[in-house]
Amino acid sequence: MGELTAANRRWVLAGRPRGMVDEQTVRLDTGERPEPDTGQALAAVRWLSIDPTIRTWMDDRPGYMPPIGLGEVVRGAGIADVTDSRSDRYAVGDLLYGMTGWQEWVLAGPGEQSMQVLPAGIEPGAALNVLGVNGMTAWFGLLEVGAMQAGDCVVVSAAAGATGSLVGQIARLKGAGRVVGIAGGPEKCAWVTDTLGFDAAVDYRADGLAAALRRQCAQGIDLYFDNVGGAILDVCLGQLAMRGRVVLCGAISLYNATEPQPGPANLVNLIPRRGRMEGFIILDYRDRFLPAQMELAAWMADGRIVHAEHVVHGLERAPEALNMLFSGANTGKVVVEL
């Protein structure tokens, strides 16, 4: 954690990235620590949630949020603790969850500055992961967008990542017939089956992804939860079962592409298979997070959900942490601890 000074170290967007984030893209600079006005609280940022979507906000391209402006602090979720308060909502010592940005200090207040006070006893790792964006994305993507049915053969890519690892576990607990993860390398595959309890894992870095998936889902894929796009999406589209559903959650294989990438040739398979493919943004489900969080919290308390955080230490390593999501260096949720 940073020293408590009147300074505020922060990562600002210096240029639009081409490919992975590098020193042309973001710059660590020092601003002034903000002073809380009436109705605001000052909070020291403790953890950053490192999510693939941050990379998409860096491009100057329309998306579900405006792009981060050049010179602005990099946008991102995190947890901060209140050190000074002029607000009735936030008390000194409260842990707050919200859009902290990649910086040491943040103001919580009304409107866009609003942050959520974490209930006592919630572990910050779990708050960012299972009960945070990843858990909510897995839950609503699988159960609402994907309309998972008991007995479904569910396949999820980036299965050793934060969201993917939860998708498979929720699917299992909600009665999926078979849960198959796609991950990169034998260690991750072993973790997905042995620790997370998926029925099978397929290594996309090995040869023969299509054949391996066909062995695992002999009747076809009822629900494919896609975190990666590109070639893996294409293979899964080619193996959809009748009335199969493809949940488009993310496309990490594309976010650093410097040229437009072709889409999946097997898209046309949606016609004879009566398949459905649907994209979503978890923010749309915000009003319905609470019951999902309660069920997930109960499963965690019972030890029925495993979660893992890959902790990177120091604000200065935030860009490196983001790049891990695309190189596949992480297992579980990447967080930066300040």
Added chain:
Amino acid sequence: MGELTAANRRWVLAGRPRGMVDEQTVRLDTGERPEPDTGQALAAVRWLSIDPTIRTWMDDRPGYMPPIGLGEVVRGAGIADVTDSRSDRYAVGDLLYGMTGWQEWVLAGPGEQSMQVLPAGIEPGAALNVLGVNGMTAWFGLLEVGAMQAGDCVVVSAAAGATGSLVGQIARLKGAGRVVGIAGGPEKCAWVTDTLGFDAAVDYRADGLAAALRRQCAQGIDLYFDNVGGAILDVCLGQLAMRGRVVLCGAISLYNATEPQPGPANLVNLIPRRGRMEGFIILDYRDRFLPAQMELAAWMADGRIVHAEHVVHGLERAPEALNMLFSGANTGKVVVEL
């Protein structure tokens, strides 16, 4: 119409096509005219419905129906009239609609041989087109799969084709906000606006399809009814409105491809736009055809629906008629009159 002899001229599948259908693919031969058994009727085929899906059945590839076997009569819908009956269901003189195949004579009977007796007074062109597969495909694709809402900006490709021309007209009659057709060449575009009453038509053969569509749908495309796949699908995906829907009906730009074609790069746009893309096969809606047919028939009687048939004369020209669908030589529904 063929001479009534004991012979049965018929097109059989001679080989798997590469690209357009040619003399390597289909062979006109002569079999014996079948004799009706108890429970069967013999009918003389009068009209063939020429549909893009026939081309997909010729490939040796899993689809929504088994491929046509080598040496088998080419599968296809049509209208035939009963000349001899040993069935209680079919009387001499009845016009029957069903899977006649590309031949002069067909047996109607129980089970798979079942055919529908057309009510008196229905014009055969309308039966094959508005009240047949094209009308049903347009209706259920637009209203059920696409869940069209009043006020939607609806775009349809192959708008001068049988299905596309009905999609736009049904959309207009059901309260779409704006109906835009995509068609090839100025004549078809003029027909789509002036005769069919679409709000606008865009010529995909001219430069600047994306810019032209953006002008026509300034707020984005709420519903894109896709008959073609390929590059046009890609452009429309790039211009989806929030919660836009893409109905995958067919992909005529791909059916004659001899190499796998890349899918649409703009697929990833489904995520920020919360878009949905869904394929369907009209056979699944068979039990619900009647009310749709009644509404369409009423509109036709009131002159509120325009339909056009492009009639090709002679069984021997059936392969040429099929190829027209892919070269774009037709306006409206292609039928072969025997």
